[in-house]
Amino acid sequence: MNTVLQGLLSRNLADLNGTYVTGSLPVPEKVLNDIANAKIAERPGRIKQFAIQVGADNYVQLGIRVSVGPFTKWFRPEVIVTTETPVILFTIASPEYAGLMWLAELFARELLPSGVRIDGRQITLDLREVPQVAPYRRALSYLKTLRVSTRPGTLMVGFEFRID
Amino acid sequence: MKEWLQKQIDTGFNDLKGLSISAHVPVQDQVINELLAQALTGLSSPAAPSVSKAPDLRSLVQFVKKAEVHAKDGALVIDVDISV
Numbered sequence: 001m002n003t004v005l006q007g008l009l010s011r012n013l014a015d016l017n018g019t020y021v022t023g024s025l026p027v028p029e030k031v032l033n034d035i036a037n038a039k040i041a042e043r044p045g046r047i048k049q050f051a052i053q054v055g056a057d058n059y060v061q062l063g064i065r066v067s068v069g070p071f072t073k074w075f076r077p078e079v080i081v082t083t084e085t086p087v088i089l090f091t092i093a094s095p096e097y098a099g100l101m102w103l104a105e106l107f108a109r110e111l112l113p114s115g116v117r118i119d120g121r122q123i124t125l126d127l128r129e130v131p132q133v134a135p136y137r138r139a140l141s142y143l144k145t146l147r148v149s150t151r152p153g154t155l156m157v158g159f160e161f162r163i164d
Numbered sequence: 165m166k167e168w169l170q171k172q173i174d175t176g177f178n179d180l181k182g183l184s185i186s187a188h189v190p191v192q193d194q195v196i197n198e199l200l201a202q203a204l205t206g207l208s209s210p211a212a213p214s215v216s217k218a219p220d221l222r223s224l225v226q227f228v229k230k231a232e233v234h235a236k237d238g239a240l241v242i243d244v245d246i247s248v
Contacts, residue, residue, distance in 0.1 A: 002202075003198075004195065004199050007195075015192040015194055016189060016191065017190065018188075018239075019187070019189045021185065021186070021187040021188070022185070022186050023183070023184060023186065024182075024183070025180065025183050026180070026181070026182040026183065028179055030179060031179045034168060034179075035168060038167070038168060
């Protein structure tokens with residue numbers, strides 16, 4: 001890592017006191033599908049394909065084609081995406097999928113970094129526990145707001161980062 | 165991910181239309197001195213052959229809508245607005 005950046009992080013970004021960054025990022029479902037399908041192409045496993053659809057009111061349908069014995073089968077659970085900065089929460093909204101949490105566990109084991117927890121119908125992704133984020137963990141304390149909302153076809157991510 | 169980023173650069177970030185970031189960053193003089201020292205060290209070292217395959221981010225400049233720098237209380241304050 002760049003030595004100046006290392007120095008900044010070791011001083012807990014105190015040299016950047018007063019920094020304020022806000023942003024919003026619309027992520028079309030095409031991008032979510034491209035990234036998710038590229039990920040499974042890199043590490044082939046039981047998950048064969050994703051077809052994610054973003055609805056309104058934070059509803060997302062996770063189409064997942066999984067190999068079951070010699071066949072493949074589509075599962076399409078709906079989840080509600082919310083945030084409790086810096087944690088992203090996915091709550092299974094389809095009651096018929098509540099008994100299929102093994103699918104979420106398979107998903108987590110094959111594709112997602114550690115930092116993912118499965119508890120009942122809720123899957124949480126704590127950004128502080130993601131290994132790739134480890135060098136910047138202390139900087140995450142300055143992430144004051146992380147918002148996720150949806151409109152049909154697009155996931156909207158908003159953030160506010162403030163060093164004070 | 166790198167391939168995906170390169171694709172976005174090649175297509176003018178078409179998939180990320182609507183992205184906006186606004187930043188206000190006061191950089192203390194100590195950090196500027198460290199950056200200068202590092203730049204000078206790099207200039208005085210023999211050039212190493214480049215092996216990096218990182219995406220070329222120069223095309224991102226077109227999305228910078230505002231970039232201002234001013235000095236205040238021992239810091240350089242950078243204000244940047246980016247939108248796609």
